[in-house]
């Protein structure tokens with residue numbers, strides 16, 4: 001590894017074991033040169049500085065989130081900046097190398113609503129006169145959090161970038177954390193919030209980014225209601241059951257680009273979140289779903305799970321080395337386990353199913369798939385093992401609740417008894433007119449099965465379950481219910 005550089009006619013290479021991409025809003029394109037995904041996009045950020053205001057003394061910094069504004073006394077002048085709800089993305093055709101902290105053209109029309117509220121809040125702004133109207137670009141990320149850590153695609157390639165307008169205030173801590181991480185090989189504390197491995201490969205799509213950052217800039221000052229969902233750049237990753245769920249009232253939330261049914265609206269009920277710091281509008285829906293799982297049976301679409309096949313002659317030895325539990329189990333067994341780092345800290349939380357002597361099937365949260373893949377790939381030593389992301393190949397329908405056996409037995413001729421399919425085992429089953437793998441696991445504290453269904457058969461299996469479900473009180477359930485169970 002190393003860094004190639006060029007200046008005028010001169011050029012050269014600096015040999016280095018570790019490279020850190022800290023190229024600000026240029027980082028995405030720089031990363032792309034090495035096949036590294038860094039989803040960020042520049043936006044215009046505006047502030048103004050007044051002429052000197054006689055008698056103005058030092059004042060505390062004032063933030064007015066409701067008006068998207070911040071105020072700062074600046075050497076006898078007043079500064080007013082904004083994080084407006086619909087921002088202006090910038091640099092869609094790339095950012096030239098010689099752009100260096102230059103100013104962008106002012107846009108008074110865009111800033112005016114903020115200024116109007118500013119004058120109302122601080123009347124002296126009306127008469128102070130504007131000394132500088134500043135517009136400069138800064139990079140924003142799809143979730144308003146910056147990127148630290150090693151690129152999952154390339155060993156030795158680290159980054160500290162995508163600072164969402166808090167790069168100055170964060171620099172000391174972020175720099176210290178990254179330096180320790182590089183030095184020790186492990187994050188000094190939980191840095192998952194800002195870990196680059198949360199980024200999804202599709203997120204480098206520039207249209208996705210442009211639309212999303214027009215929202216994330218303003219979210220810096222918006223109310224962070226519980227369960228608040230992004231409004232832009234949605235519907236990129238969808239389960240094959242998406243339209244079926246939507247037709248039955250699903251209200252979706254987004255994780256890692258996946259649309260997931262969070263709750264189901266009743267017939268005639270508004271299919272939108274009404275955010276609140278108190279009880280939100282879906283409380284009773286979740287209550288009914290929760291009770292169905294406790295007393296009858298619920299169906300969750302968990303297709304967003306990350307699915308990884310690990311196979312080859314040394315698959316067992318490899319997983320045995322990485323996982324905390326015994327992986328040398330009989331084919332057909334499912335093991336809930338963790339992958340640990342050298343200090344015993346949890347790097348991954350997963351189920352591992354032994355499909356055959358030489359093939360394992362790993363199930364991880366959708367949000368951690370890239371991290372888990374990177375962890376696995378990074379730790380292959382001289383073992384013969386092939387690691388494949390098979391997430392898109394199968395939908396996951398979870399039937400959970402005390403009546404789940406009764407329901408699944410109506411749909412399939414296979415044996416779902418405790419003897420035939422004990423907890424922690426799977427078997428291939430016939431269901432409707434299709435096939436599935438029935439994994440006997442649960443995460444709701446009740447009897448349950450995960451059904452792994454080949455993507456093209458998922459809608460058929462869903463329809464078969466829905467038809468048979470009415471008699472046993474089957475209820476479609478969302479992720480909020482999974483959380484409360």
Ligand SMILES: Cc1cc2nc3c(=O)[nH]c(=O)nc-3n(C[C@H](O)[C@H](O)[C@H](O)COP(=O)(O)OP(=O)(O)OC[C@H]3O[C@@H](n4cnc5c(N)ncnc54)[C@H](O)[C@@H]3O)c2cc1C
Pocket residue numbers: 022023024025026030045046047100134135136137138160161162163164165166167168169170
């Ligand atoms: C108007 C405005 C006001 C702001 N106010 C605040 C504030 O009050 N508080 C706060 O915390 N943050 C603030 N910010 C945000 C803050 O300035 C940024 O988050 C911070 O500067 C980002 O630092 P960085 O080092 O990641 O990127 P940058 O400061 O952009 O540095 C990246 C560097 O990489 C260089 N580079 C790019 N490509 C290459 C390459 N191929 N090879 C070598 N070098 C390369 C660039 O020339 C540049 O020097 C503000 C931003 C703006 C625009």
